[in-house]
Amino acid sequence: MAKIKNIVFDLGGVLIDLDHAQAVRRFKEIGVEDAEQLLDPYEQKGIFLEVENGTISAEEYCEKLRKHAGKDIPYKDIKHAWLGFITDTPQYKLDYLLKLREHYNVYLLSNTNPIIQEGWARTTQFTPAGRPIGAYFDKMYTSYEVGVTKPDRKIFDYMIADSSMIPAETLFVDDSKANIEVGRSLGFATYQPANGEDWREAIDALLK
Template sequence: MIEAIIFDFGDVFLDLNNEAIDTEFKKLGLTAWHDDLDKLNKLYEIGKIDELEFLQGFQKYLPNAELTEIRTAWNSILGSFPLYRLEFLQMIATKYRLFLLSNTDHTHIEKFEHHVGQTFARDFYSCFEKVYFSYEIGLRKPDENTFKYVINNHNLNPKKTLFVDDNKKNTDVAAELGLLVWTLQPGVDDVTELFDKKIIE
C-alpha cells in the first residue's frame, strides 16, 4: 500500500526542451557541452556557487555573449506545464503524502515561477508536504544521501513510498534504497497515467 510519493519536477510535470537549449547556446557560439560546464552546472545545482558565478563561468567559453543572453539561453530549456497535470496532482494530494525532489537551480525556478504566475506556482507547491530543490538542500540525485534526506526528514517507509523520475540513474539508486520506482519516459508516458499503468493500484 503506497502511502507517499516523491516526484521529480522536470519532464514529469514541467516539459523540458533540450533541443531549444542546444540551439540557443549554439547561436551564442557553444559548439559542444563539455566536462567543465557539467561541473559548473552541478555546483550551481547544489548551491555552491551563485547565479553570477554560474553565468560568468559560462561566459569564459562564450566571450562574445552577454550574461543576460546566457541566462536566456539557459532558461530556454523550460517548456510548458499543462494544467491537467496540476489538476491530477491536486486530486491525489488528498490521498497520499506528496513530495517534490528536483535537481534544479535558482535561475530555472525563478523563471518557472515568473512564467506560470504566482497563483499557479503556489497551487502547485501547496500540493506537496514539502518541496526539495537541490540548490536549497545542497544535495542532488542520484546521490543516495539526497533520498535519505527526504526519507529521514519525514520518517517515510521506503517500501510504502513511490519515487517517480525520468532519469534511470536516479530511480536505480532509489530502488537500491528500497523505494518503489517508476522511470517515466518523456514523450511516451505522462505522470497522469500513474493509475492507468498500474504503477499504483
C-alpha cells in the same frame, strides 16, 4: 507492496516536458560553444553542475559563464537559454497532483537550479493557472538547496530523514534510469515515465 502513503515526483521529463536540443541551441547562440558537452538531460557538468548542486550561486554561475564564453552575456539571455529545456508545463499533471494530495503526501525531488526556480518555477509564470510550483507539493527537495544532485543517494537520504518518510510506503516517479535504480535500492516503489508521457493511469494503477 506496502500501502503507499507518499509520492515523490521528479520535475523535468515528468511534470514538465523537456527539449535538451533546444537548450543546447540557445546556449550556443549566446556564445557557449561547448554547450553540448556541458548540458545533460539528467545531470549537468562543469559550472552547470556547480550551480545545480549549490556549490556556486546564480550570480557566481553567471560570472563564470561569461568568462567561459569570453563575452558579457545579459542575465535575461542566460535565463532564456536555461528555459530552453522547457517546452510545456501540462496543467492537467499539476491538477492531478492536487487530487493526490487529498490522500497522499506529495513531494518534489529535482535536480534544478536557482535560475529556473527563482526566475520562473517559483513565480506565477510557472503555469497557465498562475500558481507557483510550491502550491502543488507538501514539500520540495531541490539539488541546489540540499547541496547534492541525483543520482547521489545523499539527496535521497536527506529527503527521507527530513520528511520521516518510509521508502517502502513511497512511490518514486522519475524519468532517469540511474535515479530509479538508486530509489529502488533504497526500497522505494518506482515508476519511470517517458518524457512527455501522460502517466496518470499508470500511477493510478500502482496506487490501487
